[in-house]
Amino acid sequence: MIRTIADKEFTEFRRDGRFRLAASLMLVLLIAGSLLGWRNYLDLQAQAEEAAEHDYKRWQQQDPKHPHDAAHNGVYVFKTPRPLAMVDGGIEPYVGASIMNGAHIQGEAEFPPAQDMTALQRFGDLSPALAGQVLLPLLVILLSFATFAGEREQGTMRQLLSIGVKPSWFLWGKAVGIVVALASVLLPVAIVGIGIAAYLAAPESRLDETLRAGLLVLVYGLYLLIMLFMSLGVSACCRSARTALVILLVFWGVTVFAIPRALLDVSGRFYPTPVNVEFWGKLSDDLWREWGEGADAFKKKLLAEYQVEKVEDLPFDYTGQDMQNGDETAWRVYERYDRQRYDIYDQQSRFLEWGSIIAPAAGVSLLSMALTGNDLPQYRDFTRQVEEHRRTMNTLLNDYISAHQQKTANGWDNSAGVKGDSALWQSIPAFVYRPPSGWTALRPYPVVIVILTLWLIAAFGFARFAVARLSGH
Numbered sequence: 001m002i003r004t005i006a007d008k009e010f011t012e013f014r015r016d017g018r019f020r021l022a023a024s025l026m027l028v029l030l031i032a033g034s035l036l037g038w039r040n041y042l043d044l045q046a047q048a049e050e051a052a053e054h055d056y057k058r059w060q061q062q063d064p065k066h067p068h069d070a071a072h073n074g075v076y077v078f079k080t081p082r083p084l085a086m087v088d089g090g091i092e093p094y095v096g097a098s099i100m101n102g103a104h105i106q107g108e109a110e111f112p113p114a115q116d117m118t119a120l121q122r123f124g125d126l127s128p129a130l131a132g133q134v135l136l137p138l139l140v141i142l143l144s145f146a147t148f149a150g151e152r153e154q155g156t157m158r159q160l161l162s163i164g165v166k167p168s169w170f171l172w173g174k175a176v177g178i179v180v181a182l183a184s185v186l187l188p189v190a191i192v193g194i195g196i197a198a199y200l201a202a203p204e205s206r207l208d209e210t211l212r213a214g215l216l217v218l219v220y221g222l223y224l225l226i227m228l229f230m231s232l233g234v235s236a237c238c239r240s241a242r243t244a245l246v247i248l249l250v251f252w253g254v255t256v257f258a259i260p261r262a263l264l265d266v267s268g269r270f271y272p273t274p275v276n277v278e279f280w281g282k283l284s285d286d287l288w289r290e291w292g293e294g295a296d297a298f299k300k301k302l303l304a305e306y307q308v309e310k311v312e313d314l315p316f317d318y319t320g321q322d323m324q325n326g327d328e329t330a331w332r333v334y335e336r337y338d339r340q341r342y343d344i345y346d347q348q349s350r351f352l353e354w355g356s357i358i359a360p361a362a363g364v365s366l367l368s369m370a371l372t373g374n375d376l377p378q379y380r381d382f383t384r385q386v387e388e389h390r391r392t393m394n395t396l397l398n399d400y401i402s403a404h405q406q407k408t409a410n411g412w413d414n415s416a417g418v419k420g421d422s423a424l425w426q427s428i429p430a431f432v433y434r435p436p437s438g439w440t441a442l443r444p445y446p447v448v449i450v451i452l453t454l455w456l457i458a459a460f461g462f463a464r465f466a467v468a469r470l471s472g473h
Contacts, residue, residue: 066419082373147178215442363452
């Protein structure tokens with residue numbers, strides 16, 4: 001009986017011109033979003049690779065100069081986008097993917113694509129993620145709002161119940177019919193998308209990219225099932241299809257648009273992001289203070305250790321070690337401020353995660369950004385790797401200064417006597433970002449995964465409860 005109901009439901013959808021029109025429109029939007037995302041991914045990848053190669057070549061071929069001057073000139077490093085970025089750009093358009101690696105402290109990411117956006121792009125970019133989070137739930141609602149309410153209005157429900165059709169058969173049959181109708185449209189797109197992501201990925205990351213793409217399909221599939229069972233439950237509760245449609249459209253608008261936006265604003269109120277000028281001002285004040293204190297303590301320690309009264313009497317030049325000590329002081333200060341700032345971002349993110357209890361779209365958005373490699377934890381992982389590379393670079397340059405300082409009749413030549421050459425510049429490896437695996441990317445979101453699973457169980461339970469009370473009246 002379940003199969004009979006499902007076949008009837010699917011056949012009606014197939015013959016319904018409204019379904020064909022809605023499905024075709026959705027398909028066009030998905031394909032258009034994918035093509036735009038693909039072009040954007042290729043542009044970003046080409047820009048990142050070309051800029052990284054050009055700037056690293058500039059670093060390697062720079063003229064001989066003091067290594068610390070070279071550190072101040074710095075070299076740009078980039079986070080190359082992964083293929084799934086064509087599905088969901090996440091936060092990357094707003095935070096950027098390039099950082100100047102220079103002396104003393106880590107720089108901020110520069111040149112975010114949002115700087116070049118027009119005012120009209122505030123309405124959002126057309127992308128597969130937008131279609132999955134906004135448009136596909138609407139399609140599910142339009143397919144299912146009249147499922148039970150329509151049968152009741154037409155009087156067919158009473159006839160079916162009178163011949164012994166169990167309400168649970170109704171639920172499963174209707175649900176399977178709608179799922180098959182949706183799958184006939186969306187499954188080919190998902191399979192082609194997974195294939196494209198695997199094809200575009202580098203050989204060493206192809207398996208992980210395929211895994212991420214598969215998990216992404218599961219996440220959106222889970223979300224659509226939640227919306228499907230919610231819609232079936234509401235349809236079973238309402239006496240008219242019109243009432244069911246109004247309730248479901250309000251639920252869609254509130255949970256997809258209003259609540260996620262409100263969660264962002266409220267989290268910003270509870271955990272305010274530090275003002276950039278104040279953040280860097282306080283960091284700079286602390287840095288200069290600790291530089292002064294650290295330099296004095298370091299000098300006293302060396303003088304005591306070598307039992308001399310002046311740094312000029314040390315058996316080596318003081319400059320290189322002083323620079324290294326200053327850099328290590330800067331690392332500690334920056335780490336302290338960076339941790340405080342990301343603690344605030346994490347609290348805002350936790351707020352959004354728990355907000356999934358009232359708006360599953362918020363949780364789906366977080367998982368989507370995580371699997372496409374464009375969420376906050378992976379951006380922070382990128383900045384950590386950049387900082388490790390910067391410290392390695394500065395340590396090599398400071399060691400070079402210490403090793404090549406010459407002692408003259410006037411003492412250690414610590415002015416511009418030491419000059420690095422191309423061999424030194426080339427000894428510093430190019431930066432290559434190593435992204436985490438798909439499973440690691442999901443690790444920060446156990447709360448979201450549990451909440452979305454509970455949403456599915458609750459939506460199914462609601463639909464079962466509502467359908468069990470069907471009477472045909």
